[in-house]
Amino acid sequence: MSDSAPRTASSVTGARILLENVSKRYPGQARAAVDGLTLEIPAGSTVMLVGPSGCGKTTTLKMINRLIEPSEGRIVIDGQDVTSMNGDELRRGIGYVIQAGGLFPHMSVATNIGMVPKMLGWDRARIAARVDELLELVSLDPAVYRDRHPRELSGGQQQRVGVARALAADPPVLLMDEPFGAVDPITRQRLQDELINIQHELQKTIVCVTHDFDEAVKLGDWIAVFDEGARVVQYDAPERILAEPADEFVEDFIGTGAGLKQLTLTRVREVDLVPAVTARPGEDVQAVLARGEQAGTRDVVVLDDRDRPLSWPARRQLERFSTVPGERNERLPLVGTGATLNDALDTMLVSSTGAALVVGPRDRFEGVIYVETVMAAITEARRAVDPEDAPLGHNTGEMPTVSPAGPGGEGR
Numbered sequence: 035m036s037d038s039a040p041r042t043a044s045s046v047t048g049a050r051i052l053l054e055n056v057s058k059r060y061p062g063q064a065r066a067a068v069d070g071l072t073l074e075i076p077a078g079s080t081v082m083l084v085g086p087s088g089c090g091k092t093t094t095l096k097m098i099n100r101l102i103e104p105s106e107g108r109i110v111i112d113g114q115d116v117t118s119m120n121g122d123e124l125r126r127g128i129g130y131v132i133q134a135g136g137l138f139p140h141m142s143v144a145t146n147i148g149m150v151p152k153m154l155g156w157d158r159a160r161i162a163a164r165v166d167e168l169l170e171l172v173s174l175d176p177a178v179y180r181d182r183h184p185r186e187l188s189g190g191q192q193q194r195v196g197v198a199r200a201l202a203a204d205p206p207v208l209l210m211d212e213p214f215g216a217v218d219p220i221t222r223q224r225l226q227d228e229l230i231n232i233q234h235e236l237q238k239t240i241v242c243v244t245h246d247f248d249e250a251v252k253l254g255d256w257i258a259v260f261d262e263g264a265r266v267v268q269y270d271a272p273e274r275i276l277a278e279p280a281d282e283f284v285e286d287f288i289g290t291g292a293g294l295k296q297l298t299l300t301r302v303r304e305v306d307l308v309p310a311v312t313a314r315p316g317e318d319v320q321a322v323l324a325r326g327e328q329a330g331t332r333d334v335v336v337l338d339d340r341d342r343p344l345s346w347p348a349r350r351q352l353e354r355f356s357t358v359p360g361e362r363n364e365r366l367p368l369v370g371t372g373a374t375l376n377d378a379l380d381t382m383l384v385s386s387t388g389a390a391l392v393v394g395p396r397d398r399f400e401g402v403i404y405v406e407t408v409m410a411a412i413t414e415a416r417r418a419v420d421p422e423d424a425p426l427g428h429n430t431g432e433m434p435t436v437s438p439a440g441p442g443g444e445g446r
């Protein structure tokens with residue numbers, strides 16, 4: 035992939051993608067699966083493709099890495115027309131994540147993750163170091179997981195390895211097709227949070243297909259709502275789609291509770307966290323309690339050697355010991371900094387603590403969030419998004435859906 039195009043920000047490693055007038059006609063089908071689609075995917079942003087079953091989401095996604103060849107039109111990545119380049123070469127530069135991870139069952143986790151780097155001719159030491167780095171990134175302990183086989187992993191862990199594999203050669207673009215469709219809701223929430231954290235760190239360009247509108251709101255910087263033939267009905271920021279759905283089709287698609295969905299728009303990292311006194315296993319309990327008193331906080335969080343929360347004992351519990359215990363409490367209410375306030379509330383409700391521990395990248399402890407903070411944030415007005423910032427998205431022969439009046443201009 036060429037490096038010639040300017041990047042929008044110094045930290046952005048993703049590339050801009052432009053679909054220009056792209057169509058796909060499958061043999062024997064009367065209607066085009068994708069009909070004259072023009073779609074801009076800004077560098078470093080996450081764009082979610084949503085719409086009813088069969089509307090052309092997956093076809094659109096797979097045309098970007100040419101697993102499906104477009105019948106017409108051009109696809110430009112980072113200034114380079116990729117429609118005519120070698121497909122295998124193109125795919126080595128684009129991460130691809132599918133449901134359930136799509137791992138090769140007969141290969142170890144490390145071999146799965148190191149596949150593309152190996153094809154690119156990296157030496158063994160560099161691949162091994164990269165595998166460990168990526169396992170850390172997706173919150174799996176390399177020493178425990180690198181030699182396991184996919185069948186020895188939970189669904190969520192397989193999905194994490196799938197993400198690590200897609201990121202292996204540090205591609206500027208990540209394509210995801212229903213990446214979290216096969217895991218239970220709690221694991222899905224956790225994986226979404228991790229993806230948000232990873233994206234915060236890496237700033238890739240992500241195009242993601244989902245059936246789940248809440249997931250689109252949570253993960254997307256921009257959401258493209260498609261109707262049949264990948265017709266762009268609305269392409270805008272989640273805030274604006276919720277506040278001003280372009281037409282009844284989008285309204286139906288959003289479903290009920292748009293007001294509540296606003297809650298999914300604010301992330302934990304955007305609210306003020308309450309600091310806690312942290313302690314290490316083996317520390318003198320009285321010294322820790324004195325520190326807490328001095329800091330005026332009742333929360334003591336015990337961290338492991340990588341700053342990950344082990345337990346969150348109440349003062350009374352702690353007083354029963356002379357030194358801080360090192361056991362891990364498996365039922366700690368944890369939320370990621372990328373989690374939404376909605377998720378934070380869920381976590382608090384499930385654990386009935388009225389508060390949760392917030393962890394950042396690599397599960398490092400960041401602070402405590404209280405239910406009061408969430409309630410206060412809910413009452414705050416939603417963030418304003420300038421409609422002019424919305425990327426380009428329309429189909430041939432239609433008025434562009436992006437106008438100063440916003441993408442709703444078309445149908446209103």
Ligand SMILES: Nc1ncnc2c1ncn2[C@@H]1O[C@H](COP(=O)(O)OP(=O)(O)OP(=O)(O)O)[C@@H](O)[C@H]1O
Binds near residue numbers: 060061067087088094
């Ligand atoms: N290989 C194929 N041959 C013929 N028609 C196809 C092929 N793949 C997809 N289609 C048709 O193209 C249209 C778009 O399919 P696509 O899989 O892109 O939709 P989608 O929005 O991803 O659907 P879903 O949400 O159900 O996964 C559908 O009508 C589908 O039946």
